[in-house]
Amino acid sequence: xxxxxxxHLLNDFQRxxxxxxxxxLDIANALGVSEGEVLSALTELNDKHFIxxxxxxxxxxxxxxxxxxxxxxxxxxxxxxxxxxSAYPEVNHNYEREHCFNLWFVVIxxxxxxxxxxxxxxxxxxxxxxxxxxxxxxxxxxxxxxxxLHHA
Amino acid sequence: xxxxxxxxLAIMRATQAGLPLTPQPYQxxxxxxGLTAEVVMTRMxxxxxxxVIRRIGxxxxxxxxxxxxxxxxxxxxxxxxxxxLGQKVGQLEFVSHCYHRxxxxxxxxxxxxxxxxxxxxxxxxxxxxxxxxxxxxxxxxSDVLYSTKILKKTGFRSRGYNIxxxxxxxxxx
Numbered sequence: 035x036x037x038x039x040x041x042h043l044l045n046d047f048q049r050x051x052x053x054x055x056x057x058x059l060d061i062a063n064a065l066g067v068s069e070g071e072v073l074s075a076l077t078e079l080n081d082k083h084f085i086x087x088x089x090x091x092x093x094x095x096x097x098x099x100x101x102x103x104x105x106x107x108x109x110x111x112x113x114x115x116x117x118x119x120s121a122y123p124e125v126n127h128n129y130e131r132e133h134c135f136n137l138w139f140v141v142i143x144x145x146x147x148x149x150x151x152x153x154x155x156x157x158x159x160x161x162x163x164x165x166x167x168x169x170x171x172x173x174x175x176x177x178x179x180x181x182x183l184h185h186a
Numbered sequence: 187x188x189x190x191x192x193x194x195l196a197i198m199r200a201t202q203a204g205l206p207l208t209p210q211p212y213q214x215x216x217x218x219x220g221l222t223a224e225v226v227m228t229r230m231x232x233x234x235x236x237x238v239i240r241r242i243g244x245x246x247x248x249x250x251x252x253x254x255x256x257x258x259x260x261x262x263x264x265x266x267x268x269x270x271l272g273q274k275v276g277q278l279e280f281v282s283h284c285y286h287r288x289x290x291x292x293x294x295x296x297x298x299x300x301x302x303x304x305x306x307x308x309x310x311x312x313x314x315x316x317x318x319x320x321x322x323x324x325x326x327x328s329d330v331l332y333s334t335k336i337l338k339k340t341g342f343r344s345r346g347y348n349i350x351x352x353x354x355x356x357x358x359x
Contacts, residue, residue: 043244044244044246044251047243047244048241048243048244048245048246049241049242049243050241050242050243051205051242051243051244053212053227053230053231053242054227055210055212055213055223055227056209056210057205057211057212058207058209058211059209069209073207073208073209076207076244077207079244080204080207082250083247083250084246084247084250084251085244085245085246085247086204086245086246086247087202087203087204087205087244087245088204088205088207088243088244088245089201089202089203089204089205089242089245090198090201090202090230090233090234090239090240090241090242091239091240091241091242091243091245092198092238092239092240093237093240096237096238097190097195097198097238102287102299104294129333129335130333130334130335131258131331131332131333131334132331132332132334133329133331135294135331138258138331138333165290165293165294167287167288167290167294168287168288169285169286169287170285170286170287170288171268171269171272171285171286172284172285172286173269173272173273173275173276173284173285173286174276174281174282174283174284174285179246179248179282179303180279181246181248181251181253182305183251185252
């Protein structure tokens with residue numbers, strides 16, 4: 035069960051987290067509670083995995099280059115191929131999706147040559163085509179995501 | 187790409203798992219790196235200014251908070267209007283990421299990707315309809331892909347000098 039404090043912390047501080055020597059104290063002052071209460075509420079949210087972290091969010095391609103890759107893998111081979119792909123340190127966000135393109139993941143590399151080398155290696159190792167869809171434009175103005183926590 | 191020096195990269199690495207939940211988190215990070223809290227904060231502010239950091243804040247776990255229905259919607263819209271339409275779709279409050287990506291014809295005709303999130307299938311269906319209404323006649327075809335299994339999702343890792351962006355991408359969910 036989330037308290038009013040939890041809900042404020044979840045919704046009001048997805049951006050503009052204070053860059054100050056006592057950020058949790060600043061938040062506490064803004065919400066009219068103590069620094070200890072803010073820290074214990076955040077620790078609780080963290081322990082229960084309601085937040086994955088508090089920290090800087092980096093937009094795509096600011097550090098390194100990345101692409102979204104889709105592959106169409108026969109059902110009976112999916113797990114084997116997925117494991118091969120997940121083993122690459124450059125691979126993140128590997129998801130199975132309901133579609134003939136059933137394996138989707140992100141490859142992040144230091145530069146475009148490194149990226150291409152990883153894609154080539156994946157195709158060679160798995161024997162399946164890796165359809166690469168690098169980002170051409172980002173239309174998202176990321177201000178955080180407004181959570182409806184009425185029944186949370 | 188913006189050029190960052192070793193100190194910037196070290197700060198990014200040290201903060202990607204999250205700021206410590208202690209009274210003076212920047213002081214703790216600075217201590218690990220042999221810097222002062224002032225330097226850490228100044229560098230982070232500068233990186234935010236340059237756009238290397240998009241925002242600093244809490245990253246909620248939508249799934250845990252009841253958003254169990256997460257769809258990757260994909261649309262085929264004419265290239266001439268994708269900028270204008272993409273901006274509109276990206277502003278919808280239930281869309282968490284909205285990107286222009288290349289088509290791969292003939293098997294993949296879609297060039298606009300938008301992640302949507304809802305607490306029920308009905309919610310998500312309504313959201314998809316809202317995007318379809320917004321695109322109108324420019325919607326030349328669409329599909330929705332739901333994830334059935336998370337096979338790998340790690341936050342930050344670093345290889346050599348490089349740092350991998352964390353959950354920036356379309357499926358932070």
